[in-house]
Amino acid sequence: MDYIGSLILIAVSAALINNYVLHYFVGICPFLGVSRRVDMAFGMGCAVTFVITIASFLSWALTQFILRPGAPLAAWVAGWFVDAQTAARVDLSILSYIAYIFVIASSVQFVEMYVRKFFPALYKSFGVYLPLITTNCAILFACLYIMKHIVGVGPAERWGAGEALTLAVAAGLGFTLAIVIMAGIREELDHCDVPAPFRGAGITLLVAGILAMAFTGFAGMGANLEAMLHPPADAAHQAAAAPAPPAAAQRVAADSGDRGGTRQDAPDSGGAPDDATAHTAATSSRGQRSPQGASGP
Amino acid sequence: MPSDGPTATERFLRGVIPENPVYKQLLGMCPTLAVTANMQAAMTMSGAVLFVMVCANVLTSMLRGLLKPHLRILVFTLTIATFVTIADRFLAAFIYPMSRELGPYVPLIIVNCMIISRCEVCAQKQSVPTAAADAIGQALGFALALASIATVRELLGAGSWFGIGLFWQSEAAQAYRWQIMSQPPGAFLTLGVLLAIAVALGAVWNRRKKATI
Numbered sequence: 001m002d003y004i005g006s007l008i009l010i011a012v013s014a015a016l017i018n019n020y021v022l023h024y025f026v027g028i029c030p031f032l033g034v035s036r037r038v039d040m041a042f043g044m045g046c047a048v049t050f051v052i053t054i055a056s057f058l059s060w061a062l063t064q065f066i067l068r069p070g071a072p073l074a075a076w077v078a079g080w081f082v083d084a085q086t087a088a089r090v091d092l093s094i095l096s097y098i099a100y101i102f103v104i105a106s107s108v109q110f111v112e113m114y115v116r117k118f119f120p121a122l123y124k125s126f127g128v129y130l131p132l133i134t135t136n137c138a139i140l141f142a143c144l145y146i147m148k149h150i151v152g153v154g155p156a157e158r159w160g161a162g163e164a165l166t167l168a169v170a171a172g173l174g175f176t177l178a179i180v181i182m183a184g185i186r187e188e189l190d191h192c193d194v195p196a197p198f199r200g201a202g203i204t205l206l207v208a209g210i211l212a213m214a215f216t217g218f219a220g221m222g223a224n225l226e227a228m229l230h231p232p233a234d235a236a237h238q239a240a241a242a243p244a245p246p247a248a249a250q251r252v253a254a255d256s257g258d259r260g261g262t263r264q265d266a267p268d269s270g271g272a273p274d275d276a277t278a279h280t281a282a283t284s285s286r287g288q289r290s291p292q293g294a295s296g297p
Numbered sequence: 298m299p300s301d302g303p304t305a306t307e308r309f310l311r312g313v314i315p316e317n318p319v320y321k322q323l324l325g326m327c328p329t330l331a332v333t334a335n336m337q338a339a340m341t342m343s344g345a346v347l348f349v350m351v352c353a354n355v356l357t358s359m360l361r362g363l364l365k366p367h368l369r370i371l372v373f374t375l376t377i378a379t380f381v382t383i384a385d386r387f388l389a390a391f392i393y394p395m396s397r398e399l400g401p402y403v404p405l406i407i408v409n410c411m412i413i414s415r416c417e418v419c420a421q422k423q424s425v426p427t428a429a430a431d432a433i434g435q436a437l438g439f440a441l442a443l444a445s446i447a448t449v450r451e452l453l454g455a456g457s458w459f460g461i462g463l464f465w466q467s468e469a470a471q472a473y474r475w476q477i478m479s480q481p482p483g484a485f486l487t488l489g490v491l492l493a494i495a496v497a498l499g500a501v502w503n504r505r506k507k508a509t510i
Contacts, residue, residue: 023481028326029410094386097404098378105371134370135408137327144401197493197500201323205492209485216482 005229007166009222014167015174017222020138022178022212027138031179032204041183045176047130049169052139055107056168059100059143060161063150067092067099093151100143108134142171181211305430308419312434318411319442320495325411329443330484331402336459339447341395343440345384345403350412350432352380357420358428364421373416378407411439449487454479 018024021031027048034044065073069091078087112130116123123130133139146167149159185207194203303311318324325346332342353376357364364372385403388396396403406412415435420428451458453475456465465474477483 025327025330025481025484026405028330032323032326094382097382097385097407098375101374101378101407105374134374135410135413137405137408140405140408141401144404148401195493197497198489202489202493202496205485205489209482209489212482212485213477216480 002230003162007162009225009229010163010166011170012225013222014170015177016215017218019174019178019215019218020141020171021175022208022215024141026141027136027175030132030136031182031208032201035179035182035186035204038180038183038187041179042176045172045179047133048136048138048175049172051104051108051111051133051136052142052172052175053165053168054111055100055104055139056142056146056164057161058103058107060146060150060159060164062099062103063093063096063147064158067096067147068151069093093147096147096151100140100147104139104143105134138171138175142168178211178215182208185211305427308427309430309434312431312436313438313441316435317438317442317495318435319439320492322411322414324414325409325439327405328402328409329446330481330488332399333443333447333450333484333487334454334479335451335457336444336447337395338398339443340440341388341392342399342402343436343443345381345388345399346406346409346412346439347433347436348384349377349380349406350415350436351429353377353412354415354420354428354432355425357416358423358425361421361423369417369421370413373413374407376416377412381406411435445491446484446487449491450478450483454483 014020020026021028030044030048035041063071065071067074070088071090071092074090074092075087078090081087108131112123115130146159146164149157149163182204186204189203189207198206312318316322319326319329328342328346332338353373356376357373360372381404384406385396388399388403415432419431423431448458452463454477456470456474457463465471475483478487
């Protein structure tokens with residue numbers, strides 16, 4: 001349950017709260033270039049989702065088994081040449097950028113070949129956009145995001161394939177959502193009298209700005225979701241560890257429910273600070289747990 | 298562009314304003330929007346881009362006799378990725394706080410269309426000095442664009458410039474800060490308005506030029 005909760009948190013965070021286009025500004029080029037018509041935008045979104053999933057999974061595997069410090073495959077290969085203790089400290093993470101861009105370029109190539117062979121109609125509708133995905137920042141960004149959750153953290157918090165795939169699919173869906181909304185607005189904009197200097201990219205950027213403002217409305221949601229998914233488990237643990245009177249458990253439950261209700265009503269700027277502290281508290285408690293796991297190897 | 302086209306100096310000057318990568322070519326949008334919340338980050342980013350662009354263009358230019366047409370994009374990307382790794386390690390070693398602030402946007406220079414487009418358009422056909430001049434010009438144009446956006450955003454969003462407080466610094470006045478400017482929506486709005494201003498100025502400039510001729 002905890003695992004599923006964290007997956008939900010990752011997915012919602014990648015798709016809505018920190019939308020790749022509107023919060024991290026990655027994938028802006030197709031967002032501005034291919035958002036003229038809704039069907040094209042949807043096709044682009046699907047292509048990106050497809051490629052981002054494959055590339056993220058491959059780069060997760062690459063990082064986990066070869067690139068990270070003390071990765072099993074790298075250590076095994078190094079074991080042929082040096083003693084086991086030195087081999088366990090092999091760190092290839094400096095090669096990660098080159099490896100990722102290689103993985104992305106080749107997976108785009110493979111996807112293109114596969115789609116051309118088995119889905120010719122789909123291939124025709126993607127057209128030139130499929131090869132262009134190679135230089136889409138969103139995919140490299142997803143790979144780097146996954147790397148950050150593998151290289152810099154203890155074994156207890158290291159992301160598995162499930163987390164990596166969830167992030168990739170959700171990020172792709174978030175991208176699709178943003179670009180389709182944008183295309184819908186731009187189709188309507190064609191009928192508007194836009195001042196001459198703003199025509200083209202200018203008005204698109206302004207619309208994107210307003211869209212980004214709308215998406216900041218999701219900002220308070222992450223902490224709410226975190227509070228909903230994690231603290232009840234902690235409260236249950238406490239209740240199980242120390243046989244507290246049922247009234248206390250009820251109060252905890254009512255308290256958390258009440259907090260959730262007020263937070264939904266409160267503006268997100270007001271809710272943010274204590275959400276942030278709750279979040280850091282949760283992460284630090286998890287961080288304290290991790291060194292015990294880390295001391296093993 | 299034909300090889301007997303503009304000279305190195307012309308290419309250098311052309312990159313700064315007439316063919317500005319951000320305002321005229323709309324390339325390299327991700328860092329333009331992401332790192333312009335304050336001047337320091339914007340200038341660090343420009344420095345990194347300058348380094349990567351000059352090195353990648355010079356190396357591409359040196360390799361231009363060996364490039365195979367169907368492999369060239371891969372060669373460009375791997376060249377750029379190598380120099381980006383160097384720049385990233387350098388930043389992490391010497392300016393760690395800035396490296397943390399820029400975060401993933403330094404590695405994202407790899408997929409910056411601007412650098413690949415310079416390799417494709419210029420460096421693979423030109424001699425080394427021409428390619429270097431072109432790269433420096435384009436990178437300065439990029440720095441100028443980043444500086445203009447970051448100036449607006451930092452002044453309006455935090456009331457400071459290069460981290461030096463100018464106004465809205467007192468405890469009571471902080472409420473007047475235009476906070477949305479330092480948040481993601483502000484980046485889109487600022488760039489949209491500045492782009493429109495650039496287009497309008499360009500139109501005025503063209504009309505005046507025609508009138509004098």
